[in-house]
Amino acid sequence: MLSKRYAYADSGRCVSCGVCTKVCPMNAISIFKGCFAVVKEELCIGCGKCQKICPAACITIKERGAL
Amino acid sequence: MKKRHWYDYLWIWSIIYFALGFFNILFAWLGLIDFLVPIIIAIFGGNKFFCNNLCGRGQLFSKLGTDCKCSRMKKAPKWLSSKWFRYGFMIFFLTMFVNMVFNTYLVAEGASSLKEVITLLWTIKVPWGWTYQQGVVYDWIAQFSFGFYSLMLTSAIIGLIVMIFYKPRTWCSFCPMGTMTQAICKIKAHKEIKK
Numbered sequence: 696m697l698s699k700r701y702a703y704a705d706s707g708r709c710v711s712c713g714v715c716t717k718v719c720p721m722n723a724i725s726i727f728k729g730c731f732a733v734v735k736e737e738l739c740i741g742c743g744k745c746q747k748i749c750p751a752a753c754i755t756i757k758e759r760g761a762l
Numbered sequence: 763m764k765k766r767h768w769y770d771y772l773w774i775w776s777i778i779y780f781a782l783g784f785f786n787i788l789f790a791w792l793g794l795i796d797f798l799v800p801i802i803i804a805i806f807g808g809n810k811f812f813c814n815n816l817c818g819r820g821q822l823f824s825k826l827g828t829d830c831k832c833s834r835m836k837k838a839p840k841w842l843s844s845k846w847f848r849y850g851f852m853i854f855f856l857t858m859f860v861n862m863v864f865n866t867y868l869v870a871e872g873a874s875s876l877k878e879v880i881t882l883l884w885t886i887k888v889p890w891g892w893t894y895q896q897g898v899v900y901d902w903i904a905q906f907s908f909g910f911y912s913l914m915l916t917s918a919i920i921g922l923i924v925m926i927f928y929k930p931r932t933w934c935s936f937c938p939m940g941t942m943t944q945a946i947c948k949i950k951a952h953k954e955i956k957k
Contacts, residue, residue, distance in 0.1 A: 710843060711944050712934035713814030714824065717764075729810035729947030730955060747835070748828070750928070750935040751843035 700741030700756050706731035708753035715745035715754065769816050773825050776818035780918065783911045787878075787893040787904065790911035797939070804943035808950040813940050820934055823921060827930020838928035843935035855917075855938040858884055862909035870902035877905070881912045882919065 704715070704724070709731035715724045716732070723738035724745060732754070734745075746754040782789035796819075800812035813820065827833030841847050868874040878891035890911075894904050921933030934940055948955065 708843060710848070710935045710940055711810050711813065711947070712820065712931055712937075712940060713810065714820070714931050714934070716814060717824070722764075726810060726814055728808055728951040728954065729804060729813075729944060730951055748929060748931070750838060750930075750932045752837050752840070753843075 697737065697759060698740045699760070700743075700758055701736050701739040702734045702741065702743070702745050703755050703757050704732040704734055704745075705753040705755070706733075708751050710751045710753075712750060714748050714750065718744045718748050720744065767815070770821070772816055772818040773821035774818070776822045779818075780915065783893065783915070785893060787890065787907040787911060788899065790907040790914070791903075793910055793914050800939050800943045801946070804946040804950075808947055810940070810943050810947060813934065813937075813943060817934075819918065819921065820931055823925045823930045823933060826922075827925045833925050833930045834927055835930075836928055838924065838932045838935065842924070842928075842932065848936050848941045851936050852938040852941045855913075859913065862906075862913065865909060866902050866906040869905040870900070876901040878908060880908060880915060883916050 702724070711726045711729055711731055713726050713732075716722075716726060720742060721738045721740055723735045723740075724732050725735075727733045732745075734754075741756055743756050746756055779789070779793060782792070796817075799816070800810075803812050804810065827835075865874070869876055876896065878889065878894055879887045880890040881887055890908060894907070896904075898904070917933075917937075921937075924932040
């Protein structure tokens, strides 16, 4: 079953430092070719750890139903 | 728990680097590794493996900020990670770097003499003479060491300040090396990004 929430990374603001990939408990985030963070939505559990640590504040937690 | 890699301990290297500069300034040259490796990886690998996994400074900020709780964990102002500030800071930093290389050149040409000082934040001069005995190497080699160590220490101080006030790795959001390598990666991957 999918979680209620998931993380979304703004590729325009991401500085691709990679700290989100380190804190993610599900290994759901990767840095696409050094350009920006990409969240695998189906793996994300919406815990918000990446949002809390992101220095550029480019990650937001979204509701799945809202889309 | 995630699997630990050997490179997860590179924060120790960061401490060793700054410690060595207190004993012998010539060790400052080792800092060039942290300048060249990310660029080489970005150009040939097309990724930010350095920032993501190898950067000892970033790891140190994570260690101090997250593990040792030395960070307020507050959101940094948005302009700090905006494009104009990132590129502006990179240009400023590179200008200061070129200025430092030019000073080295002047010493090499004999137009100016070796100054055994560390310049913090591009303004504050701190006597650092105990780390070097004149005549050990060419004056310009020593001059570059003092200049380069100044840059490294300056950026570390700025990084520590923003680590305390904002998120642990706030420095990464405007680190000139990070901006540069990300720009290289974006140029390399521009076709895939457009899709």
